[in-house]
Amino acid sequence: MSARATPEISLRLLEIFAAMMRGGTTVETAEALGISQPAVSAGLRQLEAQLGIVLFERTSRRMTPTAEAEALFTEIRPMFSMLQGFTKTARDIRQGLLGRLRIIATPPIGHTIAPLALKHLLAERPDVSVSFDVRRLEHVVEAVHSGRADLGIAITSESYPSLHAETLHETRMVALVADDLTARPSITPDDLIDRPFIGLEVDSKLGSQLRAAFQQHGHGYLPHIEVRYVSTAAELVNHGLGNAIVDPFTAHCLARPQVQIRPFDPACAIRVALLTRRGVPRSQLVTAFVAALRPLFDAPLRRLHA
Template sequence: MSEQGSSRPDVSLRLLEIFDAIMRCETTVEAAEQLGISQPAVSTGLRQLEAQTGVTLFERLHRRLQPTAEAVALYEDIKPVFGLVRGFATRARDIRQGISGRLRIMSTPPLGHTVAPLAMRRFLKERPEVSFAYDVRRLEHVIEAVQGGAADLGLALALERHPAVNVEILARTHMVALLPAETEVSGTTVGAHSLSGSDFIGLEMESRMGTLVRNAFDRDSAPYHPRVEVRYCSTAAVLVAAGIGAAVVDPYTAAFQNGSAVIERSFLPPIEVTVAMLTRKGVPRSRLLHAFISEMKKALVDFDATGLQRKT
């Protein structure tokens, strides 16, 4: 095969961009404005493209460029490519502005069943191009997922720091007492002594929340003998609603029981719990993640203001 027959035009993507812009705009001035370059640069690029292809692409007609039949045929081949390029640019812009993309969120049950869904609903309403991978797991699973990169953000209670992940405190709150609806209660607070003398549903001692509750009873010199011991605050709340006994749970779990047969009161001595956000070490946060974190903070403020219409 001859050298002339085997050679191929060395056409750059930039020259094809100029060709695409002229085909759509029909003048070099408008094409230059759209591409953000000078009009002479567009004209030079067009001449280079015609020289490299050996094809006359445009004829000047009444100050506009009229594409030749050859140009129309070639444009049909490259048009899908530039549709993809423009789509890529649009998606990149949306990701940069935090209005498109996918977030992977994992939470422990108290926040995962209450405040996080509220933040997610608001977030998705304003961003139709965003999707979530969302899961509710135990704390150790949340930490593992964030550390390993399987989750972009973790949410948990009663965590101040951890060597494997970044921990940022979003809010501080206090645990509350939940009692069956038929319980006679006076006042707005319930103490550890009054709960220790009745059927009590405790949290397992291996958990951080269980340790906090046990320590509060010890501080008040109140006997701590749970009749039933459970792993999750949500399970304790369900048993309270079933009339089995009283429990001390986080306020988010208590809010999830709104409308159930329970009475909520402040618990003494106070048990402070943190609302913690977990992120992977050494990994910068995307604009999309920053936007969700902001929405999560707003949801926590709204909870503090309204209690999510908690039953008292």
């Protein structure tokens, strides 16, 4: 090595040096770093050889830092404070206590169950930042596919080549009714055909299911009011504008006391799916959110939204 060459010092050697400066003995340094005492001594000798500086005055009982060692320790102390912060941050990310979670959901879940799961998650992880969006199904699929969202939650029975779709819950649509229909144990299209009815857009997945149900009973699907979102349908029922068929999450979350929830026949099955990109491992944050979300589907919905 020429006189001008800068020695390449490993971070491990500097870590041994810093621990020695803090601990004072090779025994304490070895215990702090989880290595042997001879490894500490060898590391210090190697560092001195690379620097060309005597760092410790060696006596039979003790190693005393030189003035040069004190000066060097002052220089590297901030670096080790940063390293400790980096290590803690990495540990928090690994444990799902820190980081950013990007969630996108369709309205029936995004306006009901998902916020409850998010509340549970953030109660234990206050330092996590979240991007939370509610969109139509096609936007949810595109956001997860493109990587703009870490996970999507949607009511869908479809499969997607680039996405992994995991079933979270399976249920059926329900009727939101008022007035004389509240006395009936269940609701069919026959009960709705001569009354104001709030329907979902026929080109939506849920709307197409409702059309098939009406056709099965020999009726055309002719809503008095047509809406895009189930939450809109629920609010219109609350305001006395008619009856509607919606998912049970929206029904139990948004229905006012004067509006009753009844089973709807024929059954219109719905599936809640968790959408993630194929080939992308789940982060600890995604895993933690799903763990908070899944039990909510099995809990009584009225209790959840009380």
